[in-house]
Amino acid sequence: MAEITLRHLAHSYLPSPAGPEDYAIREMDHIWHQGGAYALLGPSGCGKSTLLNIISGLLEPSSGEVLFDGERVNSLAPEQRNIAQVFQFPVVYDTMTVFDNLAFPLRNTGMAETKIREKVLEVAEVLELTPQLKRKAKNLTADEKQKVSMGRGLVREDVSAILFDEPLTVIDPQLKWKLRRKLKEIHRRFNITMVYVTHDQLEASTFADKIAVMYQGQVVQFGTPRELYERPAHTFVGYFIGSPGMNLLDISVKDDQVRCGEVVIPVTPRMRDLIAQSDSSNIRLGIRPDFVEVFETPEADALTVNVVNAQDLGTYSILTLALGDITLKARINEDQPTPKGKAYIRFPQARLGVYIDEYRVETDHE
């Protein structure tokens, strides 16, 4: 059982970091609750593996605290924390059999052999490794090896969290979903906190209840897959999640109207006020391609655009539209007619987000 709290945590690989760009992890606060299935999503080099290694104790953070159930564990070595970690490339002890591999962490704690046997058989059953128990780990396939690495975490009764560092990278695509399902099953069965690092949004959203999106050493949003999709808190989340990413329009206020270039964009009065009050020069409107309404004929409040390109992707099409000199993407379903030449678009105001200095500003009325 453990709730993992990160308090004012920051880490730099340099001995004397000068600016924020020297930090692999910029100061952050975060809580992973007991029993949750979490994903840590972000592009390569955003600091997600660094964060994972700090939690498991392989790295000591430059500043801030790591707390397990409120207890500071900064200076505890990985072997003293009740944590298991599964790495990108499967780590097995080649010369041992699968049984010995699974028994290894228990033997290291000096557990009685009968007890070990019982635990190993139980975990092997769950992971469907029973037929392989007597084989040498060296001769297993990549997915079997990865299951063995996972099993070494699961056999330990004291483990309260398992950290996964892109564990499916070397697994064949058709086996990936099987292993992912296995992970879900294990999570339900063992009530263990799981943190899953990946750069694949599909993997993250199928595995996790809540996803933390990392960008430049910071968690920019922590929410359910749906929240990340519908209300990205940061322009990066809008861009990184979804395919294609969110449309972002640079805007300014002129004559009391919100404009993108010379085009006037209809927004709620509250949004307009927020934008007008801000003295930042980095203000953008964001909308997902699927929320853009596309019409073939003029509608009230609709903007006129040129259809540059239509890409048929089976059940839906992606339209590339030119609004003045800005390019937009819109997604329409296959039953909707594809407009040619000119089209008319509307941004539903509930779906519009205002981003000031990259972060979303709350524009709801309640």
Added chain:
Amino acid sequence: MNKVYDNKAWLLILPMLALVAFSAIIPLMTVVNYSVQDVFDANTRFFTGTEWFVQMLNDPTLQSALLRQFAFSLTVLCIQVPLGIGIALLMPKKGWQASAVLILVTLPLLIPWNVVGSIWQIFTRGDIGLMGWGLRELGYEYNITRSTVDAWGTIIIMDVWHWTPLIALLCYSGLRSIPEAYYQAARIDRASRWAVFRYIQLPKLTNVLVIGVLLRFMHSFMIYAEPFVLTGGGPGSSTTFLSQSLTTMAIGQQDLGPSAAFSLIYFLIILLVSWVFYTAIMNMQKDKEGGA
């Protein structure tokens, strides 16, 4: 897909065959030729069959040389392998220290065999050699020309000094290729330092160690120049190893038939030991239950 069978492709291995013929088969067949004949001069020869082989196998001088040879090879292997692994484990892994230590460790490997013998010959002299003089000053009557123990000890130390670096280098490269994740996983599994060595480092070193042991076995089994320069095979014949006996017989006494027979026996012993060792190690890595 239709595979085309064309036996003309065999012709492509002819150049390789020619090369192997000149480098191995022809010289070896010359020796085989001598080993089954008694040659007096260019025109007079008798076919002797297995006579030389039987004679050689029953020759007490060669038997004792063979025993000495095995004792020597085993001793140096038993010292060099653990020592080499130990040195490799202690060598720094990054920074300028890594390069510096690497060069220092490699140095003995760069010295030619007979020069090694000469260096140690001088090193062990009682009057001007640092080791010989030092030991005498410490009160130990060190004399490699009189004492068998001193001669043996010195040859073994010399070989350990000369060749342990090879094992160390091989192991060092093997250790470097172990991904960091293995050590991290071991820490998380609470493995002891010994367990890390036994279950991570040693298995990953198996391949390089097989090569290292085979090379060292063959080298040490054929050792010639160093003891020849250092002790000349003495005192008595206590450090006369196989190759030296063979050279004496072939060059010194011109007994071509017996020495050819003995060369072949010598060759077969090395081949057999290497093969048994290699097969045994490879079998260890297989599943016990036939991989079911």
